[in-house]
Each structure stands twice: as structure tokens, then as C-alpha cells.
Amino acid sequence: xxxxxxxxxxxxxxxxxxxxxxxxxxxxSRGLLNGTVHTCIGQEACAVGVMEVIDKEIDIIFxxxxxxxxxxxxxxxxxxxxxxxxxxxxGLCGGIGGSQHLHKKNFYxxxxxxxxxxxxxxxxxxxxxxxxxxxVIVFLGDGxxxxxxxxxxxxxxxxxxxxxxxxxxxxxxxxxTPKKLAHAGSFCQRAKAFDIQTEHIKVDDVLKLINVADNAxxxxxxxxxxxxxxxxxxxxxxHSKGDDYRNAEEIAKFKLEDPLIKLEKELSKEKVxxxxxxxxxxxxxxxxxxNNDNEMSLEELLILNN
Amino acid sequence: MKxxxxxxxxxFEMMQNNREVILIxxxxxxxxxxxxxxxxxxxxxxxxxxxxxxxxxxxIAGMSIGMALRGLYPIAEIMFGDFIxxxxxxxxxxxxKLKPMYNGNVVVPMIMRTPMGGGRGYGPTHSQSLEKxxxxxxxxxIVAVSLFHNVKRIFLNAYNRRRPVIIIENKLLYPMELFISxxxxxxxxxxxxxxxxxxxxxxxxxxxxxxxxxxxxxGVSRFLKTILRKMIEEEIRVVSVIIGQISPISRKSISLxxxxxxxxxxxxxxxEGSKEFxxxxxxxxxxxxxxxxxxxxxxxxxxxxxNKKLEEQVLINEEKIINNILEMIRI
Numbered sequence: 001x002x003x004x005x006x007x008x009x010x011x012x013x014x015x016x017x018x019x020x021x022x023x024x025x026x027x028x029s030r031g032l033l034n035g036t037v038h039t040c041i042g043q044e045a046c047a048v049g050v051m052e053v054i055d056k057e058i059d060i061i062f063x064x065x066x067x068x069x070x071x072x073x074x075x076x077x078x079x080x081x082x083x084x085x086x087x088x089x090x091g092l093c094g095g096i097g098g099s100q101h102l103h104k105k106n107f108y109x110x111x112x113x114x115x116x117x118x119x120x121x122x123x124x125x126x127x128x129x130x131x132x133x134x135x136v137i138v139f140l141g142d143g144x145x146x147x148x149x150x151x152x153x154x155x156x157x158x159x160x161x162x163x164x165x166x167x168x169x170x171x172x173x174x175x176x177t178p179k180k181l182a183h184a185g186s187f188c189q190r191a192k193a194f195d196i197q198t199e200h201i202k203v204d205d206v207l208k209l210i211n212v213a214d215n216a217x218x219x220x221x222x223x224x225x226x227x228x229x230x231x232x233x234x235x236x237x238x239h240s241k242g243d244d245y246r247n248a249e250e251i252a253k254f255k256l257e258d259p260l261i262k263l264e265k266e267l268s269k270e271k272v273x274x275x276x277x278x279x280x281x282x283x284x285x286x287x288x289x290x291n292n293d294n295e296m297s298l299e300e301l302l303i304l305n306n
Numbered sequence: 307m308k309x310x311x312x313x314x315x316x317x318f319e320m321m322q323n324n325r326e327v328i329l330i331x332x333x334x335x336x337x338x339x340x341x342x343x344x345x346x347x348x349x350x351x352x353x354x355x356x357x358x359x360x361x362x363x364x365x366i367a368g369m370s371i372g373m374a375l376r377g378l379y380p381i382a383e384i385m386f387g388d389f390i391x392x393x394x395x396x397x398x399x400x401x402x403k404l405k406p407m408y409n410g411n412v413v414v415p416m417i418m419r420t421p422m423g424g425g426r427g428y429g430p431t432h433s434q435s436l437e438k439x440x441x442x443x444x445x446x447x448i449v450a451v452s453l454f455h456n457v458k459r460i461f462l463n464a465y466n467r468r469r470p471v472i473i474i475e476n477k478l479l480y481p482m483e484l485f486i487s488x489x490x491x492x493x494x495x496x497x498x499x500x501x502x503x504x505x506x507x508x509x510x511x512x513x514x515x516x517x518x519x520x521x522x523x524x525g526v527s528r529f530l531k532t533i534l535r536k537m538i539e540e541e542i543r544v545v546s547v548i549i550g551q552i553s554p555i556s557r558k559s560i561s562l563x564x565x566x567x568x569x570x571x572x573x574x575x576x577x578e579g580s581k582e583f584x585x586x587x588x589x590x591x592x593x594x595x596x597x598x599x600x601x602x603x604x605x606x607x608x609x610x611x612x613n614k615k616l617e618e619q620v621l622i623n624e625e626k627i628i629n630n631i632l633e634m635i636r637i
Contacts, residue, residue, distance in 0.1 A: 060376070094409035103408035108375070110407075112399045118365040119400060122372020122380070129328070129354075129378065152362035156369070159360075304406040305444060 114147030143174025191228035331383030450524035476525025
């Protein structure tokens, strides 16, 4: 792919994630969403950068409570995601899972911090046992690094040489708690203590990130060994809703480094306008259609008990 | 064959017949073969498929789920049932939920087996019967090995269920011989449930109405052979239903318990864990006839002491059960 086409594609995906999540926040404000949403506005580059370099046919992704971006970058299934979060039967999981519990093909998320890490480890063991060429990617946040199972899993991943790529999306805050109140030492040093190769990158340029992620993915696939990729990023939106106590100046400062805006500068104004309008139209048409979709009945839910 | 050997044999057969069966747990490799030697020989026969882990119970559970999601059939051993609390998040928030929360699009076929129970002086953290904390979790079968259950059938049915199954093995049963055929004093019958597990009915009489129904599961079954014999001497006709799948309770089990409860009018429900908020309360709740006299007996709701005399006093035992039966018959 030519660089220009690639930039268009990456930009479209990042903007798709941002617009979709902005739409979700709007629906939430209008009382149209049951529950809550954790958006990744500002962190889209992490999702898109990683999904750009994996083999979507075979690789396996485990994500967490903040998974909309990972999911859209993996599948581009906007309809399935929006219908799921809105609670329709046409959603990915029939509206049972909602925002934090998504599944499609080889993509799995859950809402327990760190809970998916040993499961990703088991999946990596299964792929190695089967002799497949697949790798497993697990997304963690800086907050998740407080969980014990993460270290049990780092240990076994290294000990058993499993094809597992740990991606730490460090947005500096666990809900409202800043890193400095939660963590001693350095995250990469923790992984290194288990003899796991690490890399640290500040996410301000998605194209740079793609190269780093590509190297990490190749390393895991070729060596059948774990790798720990620490991505320093920032979310512009609150953790979920109405729980933002961060310094406004700090947020403004990070917004100046928005990877989406940085990438936008590579494209013509006309192209940006065209991509943006296409996305907005698509979202409107999808939401109109979802409006008419059915919801699951209790009887249908209880069939799952069998 | 001893119950420990029965389990070892069925594990061997499952591994031999199904290449996707993986054993995972702590200290399970030969020559040791696990703290209770249940996996002895298996790592020699299937070196690639017996995985010994660090002391990381939560990750043993999590890895099992991950392997199950991706097409393998893990059988995890938790060395002592007391350690299963470390797996609670993985079992409750992951193993049980993945299938229903993904709208049935995935399955998590796996077994977690673990020894529970006291009586060996291991003290407060190696003697408990903690299964009650897992009862009632939807989408997980909890099944108990007893003196009277065909062990192989329990494991093979668990395998066929294609869902997470926790198998509770009372550690005092391990050295005992299975008792699955009737003799002159104890008559045994198996009743299949709709989920494919079995309840076992044992009686100390033929062709007559029973005086009392005993409902129990798992390790407590070890007392029943003697108790039923002793009750013959007292001319008390006892029928006992030993439940195989203890949670969720099957419709067939509910109907079986109600049938005998109505015949007897008196029901004694036994469990080795403390009865407070326990399994026996749930069984009491499913008995429909409110005129039936019901009593529940478990171990004393306190810590399980290492001291031999104190441990005996705390745990449920034959004498306590017999005293309860006699008291209820006198009513």
C-alpha cells in the first residue's frame, strides 16, 4: 500500500473510533444508554496501531473494560458494537454483554481488571500446543498493573516461552487515581525481571507506533516468546462519565499532542472532510436502523442456561 | 479399586482417548504425582500434556479457561480445596460468565477437581469443605464424588457437558473402595438426572415404607454404610439419597427427594461443611410439603482445629448423625 493510502486508512479508522465513542457519549447524555461507557478518546492510535500489524485471520485478542477502540480496529463492525452497547438483540452479544463484554471471532473482553490476562496466557498455551502460528495479544491499563494475576502470568509466559504480547496502554490514571499514587518503580522493569523483552513508546505519532508494534508482533511470532510493550498515552475523556478530576491544563496540554490531529495534517482538507462526512453519515444511518431492532426477551436469555 | 485409583484411571483414559485433554496443577508431575498422588504416572505417559505450574491458583484457573476457549479440554487440580478461594474470580466472573455474556457464542469446557474435607489433622486451612461458597453460581456444575458413585461416569459426563465443572473429592474417600453393588444389608439404586449425572439411593430395607430420609453428598457418604447397618438393629428403615450434582440441583433430584420425603415424613440433611447458609438449607427449601419434619446437620460453624480431639468434636461424624436419627424417630 502506498503511504498516502495507508495514512487515509489509518486516519479513517482512528476517526471512526473517535466519532463512534463521541456518539456513545451523546447517547448516554440523552439517557439512551443503560449502564456506562469507558471511552478511549485520545488513545485511538494504540488500538489502530496494534491491529494494523497483527494477522486478523489467526491472532487472538483479549481486551478489557475500555475496548471499543480495540474492537473497531479489529473488526470495523460498528453496527454490532453500537447495537450491543445500546442493548439490542442485533448486538455482538445480543445486548447481554454491553460495553465491557464483547466478543467476535478471536476477540474477547471482560470487565474485571487483569482477569483476562491468565486467560490470554491459556490461549497462548493452546496455540503453542496446537503448533499454530497465531499469537495472543492482551491489553492492560496502568491500573491493571496493580493486580496479582498479571505477575503470575508474566512469570509463566516467560517460563513456558508463550507467544503472548502484553500491551500496556498507560494513560496515567486508574479511574481517578494518578499513577504516582499507585505504582512504584517502572513497568518495563517489572516485565524485565521475568526476562521478558520490553519496549517503551510515547504515543504521539501513530505511524511511529505502527513500526514499534510491528516489531513486537514479529518478535513474538518468530521467537514464540512473550513481549511487553509499554505505550504511554492519554485519554481526553473521563474514565467513564462524570468522574474527571484531572487538571484542565494537563488535559489541554495532552490535547496538543493528539495523534489524530497530527495525522490529519498529512491529508488534504478535502480528504479529511470527505472521510469525516462519510463516517457521520454511516453512524446516523446505523443508529436509525438500530432503533428498529428488537431486544432479547427473558425467555431467550434463559435458553442460555441449558 | 480405591477411589484415588479410580480417579487416576479415568484421567488416564480421558487423556488416552482425547488428545485435547490437558492436566494442569501444582506438583502433579512424576515421581510425586500430586499431593494425593491422583495424577501419578500421567506425566510419564503424556509428558506434553501434564503441566506443572508455580503456586498460582488464580492463573491455573485462568489458563484453564483460556485453553478451554481455544479448543483444549483442561482438567485442573487445586491441591487442597481450601485454595480454591484463590480461583473464585476466575470461576465466577470468567468461567461461568463467558458463554452467557457472549450470548452463547463460546464454550468453556473444563474440569477443576479438588480435595475437600477434614479428619486428618491438617488444621484450619487444609481441612475445610468450602464448596458451599461456589454453590448457586449459574453455568457451573458442581459435582461430588461419593463412596457410592461411579467415579468414571462422573468424569465422563462432566467431559460431555462442554461447560465448567467443579468436582469435589473428599480426601478421606481417596483410600476407600467404591461401594456400588448391593449386599445383604444395603440396597443400592442409581437414578440418572436430566444432566447426565447420577443420584444414588441406598436403603436398609426391601419393600416397605421408610421411616426417615437422609439426603447428603460427597464425603459424608462414608458414614452411611455403617449407619444403615446399625439402624437395622434399631429396626429403623432408612433411605438415603446421595446427590451427585450438588449445584445447580437437577429437577430429577428435586423430585426424587420430594418423593421419599413424602413417604417418610422425616428428613435429615447432612453436609460436612458448616450448615449455616449451607447446601442443606437449599435442600430444605426444595422440600415442598411443609408438614415434613426436617433437620439439618453439618460440622460446627467454627475453625477446624488441628488438635485431634477438638477436630473430631467440630466435624460431623457417625455418632452425631445416629443421635440425630434416633431423636427424629422419637418425635
